[in-house]
Amino acid sequence: MSLLGIHVTLMIGPTIAVPAPPTLIETLADVEVTHNDQGHSGFRMTFQVGRTDMLDLVDYKHFLNPLLLRAFNRVVILVRFAIVPRVLMDGLITNVQLLPGNEPGTSTITVVGEDLSVKMGMDNFQTSPWPALGDDNIVRGIILKYGQYAIIPEVSPAIFPYIYSPTQQVKVQDTTDLTYIKCLAARQGFVFYIEPGPAPNTSTAYWGPPIRITPAQKALSVNMGPFTNVDSINFTNNALGPTMVMGTIQDSTTNVAMPVTTTPVSTRPPLAAMPALLANQPNVRRSRLPVTREDVHRNSSGAVDCEDGRIAVGKNMAEAMAIAQATVDASTDNVVTATGVLDALQYGDILWARGKVGVRGVGFSYDGEYYVKNVTHSIRKGEYKQRFTLSREGTGSLTPLVRP
Numbered sequence: 336m337s338l339l340g341i342h343v344t345l346m347i348g349p350t351i352a353v354p355a356p357p358t359l360i361e362t363l364a365d366v367e368v369t370h371n372d373q374g375h376s377g378f379r380m381t382f383q384v385g386r387t388d389m390l391d392l393v394d395y396k397h398f399l400n401p402l403l404l405r406a407f408n409r410v411v412i413l414v415r416f417a418i419v420p421r422v423l424m425d426g427l428i429t430n431v432q433l434l435p436g437n438e439p440g441t442s443t444i445t446v447v448g449e450d451l452s453v454k455m456g457m458d459n460f461q462t463s464p465w466p467a468l469g470d471d472n473i474v475r476g477i478i479l480k481y482g483q484y485a486i487i488p489e490v491s492p493a494i495f496p497y498i499y500s501p502t503q504q505v506k507v508q509d510t511t512d513l514t515y516i517k518c519l520a521a522r523q524g525f526v527f528y529i530e531p532g533p534a535p536n537t538s539t540a541y542w543g544p545p546i547r548i549t550p551a552q553k554a555l556s557v558n559m560g561p562f563t564n565v566d567s568i569n570f571t572n573n574a575l576g577p578t579m580v581m582g583t584i585q586d587s588t589t590n591v592a593m594p595v596t597t598t599p600v601s602t603r604p605p606l607a608a609m610p611a612l613l614a615n616q617p618n619v620r621r622s623r624l625p626v627t628r629e630d631v632h633r634n635s636s637g638a639v640d641c642e643d644g645r646i647a648v649g650k651n652m653a654e655a656m657a658i659a660q661a662t663v664d665a666s667t668d669n670v671v672t673a674t675g676v677l678d679a680l681q682y683g684d685i686l687w688a689r690g691k692v693g694v695r696g697v698g699f700s701y702d703g704e705y706y707v708k709n710v711t712h713s714i715r716k717g718e719y720k721q722r723f724t725l726s727r728e729g730t731g732s733l734t735p736l737v738r739p
Contacts, residue, residue: 341679341719344420345380346411348402350483351536352425358396359403364443365715366412368424370688372526372545372708373517376450378412378424385440395433397444404431404446409484411535414714416685422532423712426450450529451484451538456513463508469496470519471542474527477512478540485536486529491543494523495657516542524602524661528689545668546690547604551704553684554737555677557696562739564682566720568675568694570701572730575620577611578666580659582624588651595624595652597659601667601728606691606704608731611670612663624659667728673705679712679719686710686721693737694725703732 345360346352362382370376382404384395397404405428412424430447455477465473471493478488499506508515520527520542530539556562582595600612612619673694679685686692688710695702705725713720 341714342415342420343714344413344415346413346535347404348409350409352409352411355403356400362397365713367711367713368412369711370528370709372528372689372706374528375452376424376426376528378410378426378448380410380446382444382446383440384442384444395442395444404428404444406431409536410446410448411531413535414685414712416679421685422535424450425529425531425536425538427453429453450531451481451486452513452529452540454481454484455516456511459511465506465508466501467498468506469493469498470523471496473506473508474516474519474542477516480512484538487537487539489539489541489543491525494661495654497522497654521665522658522661524664530689541689544603545706547606547706549690551691551693551738552686552707553682554693554695554739555675555682555686556739557694559696563696564677566676566678568673568697570671570673570697572611572671573669574611574615574618576666576670577615577728578620578622578663579612580622580624580662582659584624584652584655586652593652595655595659597656597663601664602660603664603667603728605733606706606727607671607729608703608733610667610729612667612728614729622662624655668706669708669726670729671701671705671727672708673701673723673725675723677721677723679721682721685712686723688723692725695737695739699732700730702737703727703734704737 343366345355345363347355359382362384364381364383367379368376369378382397384397402408408428410424410426410428411422413420414423415421426448428446428448432445432447434443434445436442465476468476471490474490475488478486516527525543526545527540527542530541532538555565555568557565557568579599580595580597583592584595585591586593599616600610677686686707688707690707691704692707693704705727708724708726711722713722
């Protein structure tokens with residue numbers, strides 16, 4: 336599907352996606368893809384279909400071919416803006432909807448799916464021990480189980496690896512791979528997501544801190560006459576977001592009660608001149624380090640879901656400090672948020688989630704660089720809109736200029 340300089344390529348197949356046949360491409364009406372830095376990313380495609388020949392008496396052509404619109408077939412969507420193609424989505428079909436029409440050509444098939452992490456959340460049958468391994472190596476081991484999808488692990492070193500000797504403690508996974516990976520990420524203050532690409536039929540599984548050190552993308556310009564490239568944008572400053580953590584633990588090494596405190600700033604690379612943890616003092620929310628009888632979180636049936644990284648029981652001082660600081664860092668991620676809509680054709684590029692972008696034209700308090708938390712791409716013939724959410728830890732720009 337081509338539209339004003341943007342070309343969309345669709346690939347589909349059981350495990351390896353191949354270029355879709357022209358009969359399928361010709362009926363593609365619109366595509367929507369959402370990228371999130373936490374949770375599933377997903378896609379939705381709508382096809383306009385009809386029944387016009389003898390084969391259609393049996394069923395719609397899109398359903399007759401088992402390589403096409405079947406549940407759990409792999410879908411790869413590429414977008415070429417100007418010259419270089421980019422993989423917009425690599426996922427699996429999870430839902431197919433048929434809406435028959437009473438007039439010729441008015442029937443539609445809507446295909447909904449999620450990124451490849453959906454496979455990681457489907458098996459909760461087996462219990463897996465992970466003896467003498469740090470959190471980052473456990474994550475690598477889980478990702479490698481899905482080698483048939485060519486998922487490349489991009490795993491950051493754990494801030495605190497939580498390595499125990501087998502005689503001291505054995506980590507036991509008694510939940511889905513996806514839930515366990517997210518639990519391990521949470522207690523490091525990390526995020527986990529699967530990024531499509533860099534090549535078709537490959538994806539990258541990222542486990543690490545929100546990416547704030549890459550070069551910023553092309554700036555979002557507001558109220559700047561002919562340079563304006565944002566249809567709308569709205570800023571929110573949540574004063575109740577940042578949280579300080581304090582408390583006391585019984586150190587598992589020395590068996591001595593010791594106080595746990597955190598730094599008054601996030602350890603993430605800064606994006607704001609006035610981080611709320613400092614600017615809002617003394618009115619910053621304060622929370623005790625959570626303590627329960629066991630270092631687990633149990634669901635209603637009593638089965639262990641995963642290790643709860645916020646719990647301090649059974650930890651030594653270094654572990655408790657790491658958990659507390661991760662909680663503080665995560666609390667500052669969404670103090671200032673910006674939501675808006677842009678036209679990719681006017682923007683002249685594609686805004687990508689999970690990186691940095693500059694904002695200009697709204698004044699010192701909300702100008703500057705932000706982390707792109709999520710982006711929804713809505714593509715149809717003649718239109719490419721993007722809805723986005725940006726975030727950072729406070730107000731004020733750290734730089735007098737952002738990349739145009």
